[in-house]
Amino acid sequence: DGGITQSPKYLFRKEGQNVTLSCEQNLNHDAMYWYRQDPGQGLRLIYYSQIVNDFQKGDIAEGYSVSREKKESFPLTVTSAQKNPTAFYLCASKDGRATTEAFFGQGTRLTVV
Amino acid sequence: QQQVKQSPQSLIVQKGGISIINCAYENTAFDYFPWYQQFPGKGPALLIAIRPDVSEKKEGRFTISFNKSAKQFSLHIMDSQPGDSATYFCAASVLQGAQKLVFGQGTRLTINP
Numbered sequence: 001d002g003g004i005t006q007s008p009k010y011l012f013r014k015e016g017q018n019v020t021l022s023c024e025q026n027l028n029h030d031a032m033y034w035y036r037q038d039p040g041q042g043l044r045l046i047y048y049s050q051i052v053n054d055f056q057k058g059d060i061a062e063g064y065s066v067s068r069e070k071k072e073s074f075p076l077t078v079t080s081a082q083k084n085p086t087a088f089y090l091c092a093s094k095d096g097r098a099t100t101e102a103f104f105g106q107g108t109r110l111t112v113v
Numbered sequence: 114q115q116q117v118k119q120s121p122q123s124l125i126v127q128k129g130g131i132s133i134i135n136c137a138y139e140n141t142a143f144d145y146f147p148w149y150q151q152f153p154g155k156g157p158a159l160l161i162a163i164r165p166d167v168s169e170k171k172e173g174r175f176t177i178s179f180n181k182s183a184k185q186f187s188l189h190i191m192d193s194q195p196g197d198s199a200t201y202f203c204a205a206s207v208l209q210g211a212q213k214l215v216f217g218q219g220t221r222l223t224i225n226p
Binding site: 004006031033035040041042043044045048050056058090092094101102104105106107109 | 117119122147149154155156157158159162202211212213215216217218
């Protein structure tokens, strides 16, 4: 089955620790995106990547880092510098053609304990 | 700065009724307007999308109405069913370049049986 896989589904982190969220796609999409979802605020863009070995900051990149070493993979690291990391994180991918659909993974719910 | 404003935040409709969700945007460069449906604990999935060269698009019970001069667009769900109960997000993007989606705040729709 083609799609986007995010893991883990639930993640607990102690304050001061870095944690990495996984996102893998087998859709052969060039572009990948990370969004953060908080109640009442919709989805906000953290980072995005249009091609391998290149990525750009989104609207709320502070406290996060990414890498894009392979086309299929776009992991997100939530660092200790992120002041309020508890949220639902969504990864998406899209091919480069206009009006094609962006596909989302099932999300990772991160909780700081 | 919220570039896409969505209302209402929550909506309760009786089964068989019409559900209407409204969005307004600021950036006149936006040229792609999708609506996403999200069930609890899941990632959003594309429901229907419109380009600004048409004023209306219908797919089954779902219709997007688009008013370019007012910079507004809306989702109408006809004959609303309990299975339509979900959170709905409008979004907008520019199809050139990174094609980043800017989301509205979301509307939690409940269809009462």
